[in-house]
Amino acid sequence: MKNIFLIFTFLIFSSVLFSQEFKIQVSVSSTVQGTDRKIYESMQTALNDFINNRKWTNFNYKTEEKIEGSISILVKDRPSQEDFKADYISIQLRRPVYNSSYTTTMLNSQETDYFFKYVEGAPLEFEENTYYDNLTSTIAFYLYYFLALDAASFSPNGGAPYFRICQNIVTAAQKSAQKGWKSFENQKNKYWISENYNNPAYRSMHDVWYNYHLLGLDRMASDNQVEARNSILTALEALQKTNREKTQLICVQQFVDAKADEIVQIFKEAPSLEKERVITIMCEINPANTNKYEQIRAAQNNQLNNQFNTRSEGDYNNTTNNPYNRSDIKF
Template sequence: MKKFFTAVLIIFAFAIQGNTQELRCNVTVSARGIQGANQNLFRTMQSDLYEFMNNRKWTEHVYSYDEKIRCNILIRLDEQISADEFKGSIQVQLTRPIYNSSYTSTVLNIKDNDFHCKYVEFQPLEFNETSNRDNLTNIMAYYAYVILGFDYDTFSEEGGTEFFQKAQSIVNNSQNARERGWKAFESERNRYWLIENVMNKSYSSFRTCMYNYHRLGLDMMSERVEEGRANVANSLRDIQKVFRRRPSTYILQMFFDAKADELVNIFSKSYPDERNRVMAILNEVDPSNGSKYEKIAENEGL
């Protein structure tokens, strides 16, 4: 009898592991800008979105708890159009643990100002991959797949393609949506252009950079600092290729929004020749953060 219960427990444990979801996503909904609003509504919304992101299976892969992808979503609601319709922004952050260290690297830090949704308290959130019936779940699912795509890209070359394709399908299905954020003509930096840039073969060196920067660069630095740092430096040449092809590409802004401070920290501890090469690239491709990159030349770690 004891062996029977032991076997049942083992099977149960494997069943739980097999159904473990991929995301460890912290979701915050803030509606402080909406005067007189029922704050209980937004607390329920936050709870529902947390469940939607964390309790749904987004892939066919098996994850242990420690392997879950860590991300944060902050939704700021600034305008209440009707009893169940809201406008605001959504900020999405993805972090990645670095091999054999306690350090986590920011992979994504996106702010999307075209957040427009309907939400009815206690009504189940439904997502349909083939329609644009619910803009709220479309946005959340879109960013879930973007998070997965970028995370997988940092562990294997173009490993996130299947998830980027799913995000692109959501964009395609949303071309008739009345809400902003899905169409090319509405902005040069929105959900449409994010996924277009990532999937555009003309900018494929961006995805090469994401792999080389993280897997061959940061992951190597815990054991071979100089070699790993050199690989990070070399990966910036791929970013330079994208810049020289199209300087205003949205993914360039995304990259440096996530990486500018980290690059300063990495190369402030580098050799003069390497620092000079890196600064030359950074000042060309990201002049808006030039004052930050001056710290590299000072040879002072942050």
């Protein structure tokens, strides 16, 4: 009997150690006057449970492997008891850089004028090929987008299975009356995020994430930062290729929004020819921020590099033991 109890306890403990995929900070706030604040606390608790305590894949993630980020909703109107209009839903994804204390932003985006329903106490339901409501489908879409970008940064084309799930969610949501799901609305919504990453014409975008992160940032703490920067430059050349296929793609814009400042800091210490190449690429892709990229020519003043050279407690000394490496996940 004692052995059975010990086995049962071990299984429960193991399910905690190897469990859900996400460690997402969830925030729901409101500027609506005269409404019960408890409804927003309830919504935040329900979303936190939906996001962080649900299994989204068939894989078990260790605590140090959990994907980190934040999802924030600011409600500005409540037309009825169950209907809400958000000023925005803000989405951010972060990734640890191997063998360093540095964390890189992978996604920093907002969806504005967002309508959804929420019934206090009602379960939040989601199925990949079924549209229940705008809230759960939107949250699930971004969670699989998180999974896709994270996996893409660890292995070649690693995000493809999750990008396909994003596409399935978009397809199921075509019957929704809410904006954000249709091709004809604009080219900056969830439909086009899914389209970009599932379109063979933009296949090079998958290479961007892998070269920039695993072959680039993850090697910046090594003795050969030249090779690491070369891999990041290769990623930016792939980004340029994607942008030349079609300008103003949401996949390119979101990458640049997340990485522009980081790119400037990385290449401030590069050789002159390398600097000029990066400036040319980034100014072509993102001409509105030309002045920012011109800063790469400035004198060396790179605090970012110091973080790459600082190993945090618990870091490993070789890539085979990289605690964040999910390249061995097979689909």
